[in-house]
Amino acid sequence: MKNFQIIKALSPSSAVTSVSKEPSAKFIAGGTNLVDLMKKNVVAPDKLVDINGLDFKKIEFLKGKVSIGALAKNSQVAEDPSIKEKHPLLALALAAGASQQIRHMATVGGNMLQKTRCSYFYNTDMPCNKRVPKSGCGAIGGSNRMHAIFGASESCIAVHPSDMCVALTALDATVLVEGPKGKRQIKFIDFHRLPGNTPEKDNTLLDKELITSVEIPDNNFTKNVHYLKVRDRSSYAFALVSVAVALDIQNNTIVSARLAMGGVAHKPWRLTESEEFLKGKIISETIFKQAADLAMKGAKSYGDNDFKLTLGPNAIVEALTIASSK
Numbered sequence: 001m002k003n004f005q006i007i008k009a010l011s012p013s014s015a016v017t018s019v020s021k022e023p024s025a026k027f028i029a030g031g032t033n034l035v036d037l038m039k040k041n042v043v044a045p046d047k048l049v050d051i052n053g054l055d056f057k058k059i060e061f062l063k064g065k066v067s068i069g070a071l072a073k074n075s076q077v078a079e080d081p082s083i084k085e086k087h088p089l090l091a092l093a094l095a096a097g098a099s100q101q102i103r104h105m106a107t108v109g110g111n112m113l114q115k116t117r118c119s120y121f122y123n124t125d126m127p128c129n130k131r132v133p134k135s136g137c138g139a140i141g142g143s144n145r146m147h148a149i150f151g152a153s154e155s156c157i158a159v160h161p162s163d164m165c166v167a168l169t170a171l172d173a174t175v176l177v178e179g180p181k182g183k184r185q186i187k188f189i190d191f192h193r194l195p196g197n198t199p200e201k202d203n204t205l206l207d208k209e210l211i212t213s214v215e216i217p218d219n220n221f222t223k224n225v226h227y228l229k230v231r232d233r234s235s236y237a238f239a240l241v242s243v244a245v246a247l248d249i250q251n252n253t254i255v256s257a258r259l260a261m262g263g264v265a266h267k268p269w270r271l272t273e274s275e276e277f278l279k280g281k282i283i284s285e286t287i288f289k290q291a292a293d294l295a296m297k298g299a300k301s302y303g304d305n306d307f308k309l310t311l312g313p314n315a316i317v318e319a320l321t322i323a324s325s326k
């Protein structure tokens with residue numbers, strides 16, 4: 001690892017100013033992803049701006065929404081009694097991520113910006129368009145068991161690895177940011193992006209922008225929710241496929257549905273067509289299977305990950321069945 005300078009930010013604006021002065025500078029929060037990337041020389045910043053002293057750790061229930069600070073720890077959010085009561089899908093997704101120790105360090109903002117777990121991205125001896133644009137993609141035609149079945153491109157077939165972000169996508173969250181050009185808001189569904197021919201860009205954040213908080217609007221998804229994560233080990237493993245389900249059920253009929261998948265695309269993958277289909281339907285295995293078939297339209301696998309074409313719809317049906325039976 002090369003030597004670097006580290007400074008503590010005293011305010012959001014000083015954090016943005018400090019990071020803007022040095023092209024390679026980066027914010028550091030929990031460090032659970034960034035330090036690994038630095039150790040492997042995947043990134044080599046000259047300066048780190050430590051944002052842990054900023055006042056972004058609060059979870060506040062405001063009129064019509066909850067505001068979660070970007071520095072709230074993953075464990076803090078997952079274990080917050082009011083989050084568990086009002087947004088249980090988010091609590092379940094967070095609790096499914098990493099390990100208790102990592103969740104104690106990992107922050108909400110850092111979780112959103114964690115890099116893909118594609119092994120070629122972490123190996124500087126291998127080609128990877130995301131790490132070095134135009135160098136090629138090792139995973140296409142290589143080892144691609146963890147990779148995408150939706151929205152991939154000829155440049156990159158990586159997936160976004162977060163569990164939390166799948167729930168936040170389903171819950172219509174908004175991201176609040178502050179940067180050199182001021183403050184702005186980004187809809188969560190527009191925050192992460194598909195690779196296209198610029199896979200080096202994971203999201204729509206502008207250079208040197210700081211995530212300050214995430215907001216979730218109030219909803220009725222307090223009971224019939226489930227986060228199903230299929231992985232190689234029961235802890236400490238990223239999703240092969242995950243499904244976030246939130247249903248508003250009255251008299252056995254689905255009033256509204258939210259569905260999103262993880263481990264299948266470069267961004268959390270919202271299943272809007274399936275959501276529309278489920279609206280107004282009486283609960284049954286048949287309609288769950290039809291919703292899953294709709295969700296899988298356009299899926300494409302790359303060899304090692306062919307199993308996701310079967311695992312994906314099965315996981316959707318299972319998650320819907322569990323959520324609707326609560």
Ligand SMILES: Cc1cc2nc3c(=O)[nH]c(=O)nc-3n(C[C@H](O)[C@H](O)[C@H](O)COP(=O)(O)OP(=O)(O)OC[C@H]3O[C@@H](n4cnc5c(N)ncnc54)[C@H](O)[C@@H]3O)c2cc1C
Nearest residue numbers: 029030031032033034097098106107109110111162163211
């Ligand atoms: C062994 C292991 C297993 C894991 N398993 C899972 C899993 O199953 N599911 C899952 O979802 N995650 C998993 N993770 C990932 C973990 O959740 C992330 O590493 C963590 O959430 C990152 O948060 P952090 O605060 O440590 O970020 P950092 O490592 O500090 O930062 C990550 C990136 O975000 C930037 N950044 C951080 N905060 C901000 C901000 N507020 N504004 C702008 N930029 C910012 C940094 O500059 C850096 O580029 C695992 C990690 C490990 C090491």
Ligand code: SF4
Nearest residue numbers: 118120128137156157
């Ligand atoms: S899938 Fe993406 S991250 Fe993985 S090697 Fe290809 S370009 Fe790199």
